[in-house]
Amino acid sequence: MLRDYIEKKRVEKKILIMTHIVIGAPDLETSYQTVKAMVEAGVDIMELQIPFSEPVADGPVILAANQTALDRKVTVGQCIDFAERVAKEFPVPFLFMSYYNIVFKYGVNKFAEMMSAKGLKGAIVPDLPHEEAAQYLAAMKKYHLDPIFLYAPTTSDSRMKEISSHASGFIYCVARKGVTGVDTSFSSDLDEYLQRAHTSTDLPLALGFGVQEKADVDFLKGKADIAIIGTQSLRVLAEKGVAGVKKFIAGMQ
Amino acid sequence: MAAHKGYFGEFGGQFLPEILHATITGLEQVFETAKHDPGFWKEYETLMQNYSCRPTPLTFAENLTKYFNGAQIWVKREDLNHTGSHKLNNVMGQGLLVKRMKKTRVIAETGAGQHGVATATMAAKFGFECTIYMGEVDVLRQRPNVFWMERLGATVVPVKTGSRILKDAINEALRDWVGNMDTTHYVLGTACGAHPFPEMVTWFQSIVGIETKKQILEATGKLPDRVYACVGGGSNAMGIFSGFLKDTAVECVGIEAGGRGIATGEHATRLASPDASIGVSQGYKTFFLQDDDGQMKETHSVAAGLDYVGVSPILSHLKETGRVRFESATDAEVITALSLAVKKEGLIPALESSHAFAGAFREVSQMAPEQIIIINQSGRGDKDIFTIADALHDPKWRDYIKDKAGEYNAS
């Protein structure tokens, strides 16, 4: 399970890096090359987003990537094949990220069974709070997969504990209000929030939304276990191509 | 786990990102408090009497009744609300809640523009800042409403993502909300979305059904046999139906947008066609027009306000229990029905509302003269003048627009 992997890795590394791609944006081959480059640059965990037509938690950059993939007629089936291929080829854990409708339409139990068969380790479903997740939680447990849940700065201490009791793997701490792809100020407010998060759970903490440069990653050392780089690597990919992404991620370490 | 609050059968729920949890819980509490406070409903009724001509009349459509020679046709006149549709009922109600929550800014999505105009009006009256999200396609087809929203002081943001219509405007409003919920309330315009919106919007719109029941009993001494309403997200339908749901002898009929015909795939018929399936999106579980992967489809209707992929979870439940019957009317049938209502009765229903007329006209001749039907005229059609004039191929209108364009070009 992910937790052991993260704890083991943390012995050698002060902070781990998780990156995010939207499968099929701008096309499946580029997605594959991007994963390869990220792994070669030393990424520790990867989040593979299955595109959805209504990605309400995502800002303009990831939203546009979802749309590009769908305009190119990327299907859920192709995303699964893609995930199977990279999970087989590369030695880092892969997670699926998508919105609940994709999981629901596939069949919740079937989706978990498929993830396990294809070598994925867990999933992030940002519009599925634990109150609505009974079936999903049971299926993930059955197939020994990690359901990753989110904390937000607006989450109360007691609710953090409640969320933690359903989560496994790690907790995804959303750095601030708003959607993905907007600047975050890495300041004492964030310290306080991460401190609250630590107190609420013994799971590792990942921080995402707005991590853009090495200084941000350095800021998080000793405060979080994983820095999540999402939108920024998509921006770099668009501007500087796969080679640019490799350099960018390597520079974060 | 026991069924979570906000469910109607298997439909509804609260599927939102964690960041909104505290906000939506706060809204639930304010709504619950208001619901159990008789003073609140009184305040709401008084406001609607003073500001929006409530109670709106229930008009006997004598000429249409003679013309069809079937059941008596009565029309509930939501078109006579201030700003021209039932949308104002919901908006003023939510506005009162915004005051209780001490928020200073409101945002809303809009399709036809009616809900946007209503929200901008409420914001002007109550002194709130206001931003309206509207699909780019709808901005183009509903310019007069955009004009009024801007005059009312709202910022209108054309949404260029997705299919650039109502559902995309909802997504953008949600994105705004997750960043600004401390100051901002999202005034959802229909009985959809995450709990408590379906129940809350229905509650405010139930003022329509409460009045209608009282009016028909006073006028005829009887309950109606059938009540017809158009169904976009479902708020005007839930509003009028909720007056009669307990009276099982009253048949409730919801008319969805048949667009260019069910067979063409270019429609927005979720409940009266086999094309929709159960899904979870935009915060709630209901029937959606989606593909096998769960990607939402493009929808079509001549009426922007009905052009939506989802439908109220309460209506999905009422469809499954059989309490409400659903039908659809095509763009062409709707234009014909609208022309007839205008010519025979001097009523000018909105294109959305004309769906309810079309559905009723199809059936009323087969009913008996002692029977009664009520059509909910959810809004007035003036706003649709450009679309209607095009659909009717009105040559004089075309000349007028050309001349007007000539004047602008010359100046």
Ligand SMILES: Cc1ncc(COP(=O)(O)O)c(C=O)c1O
């Ligand atoms: C006049 C009118 N009727 C009906 C609708 C459809 O909405 P609902 O189904 O929520 O009543 C709209 C939506 O914009 C409208 O403007």
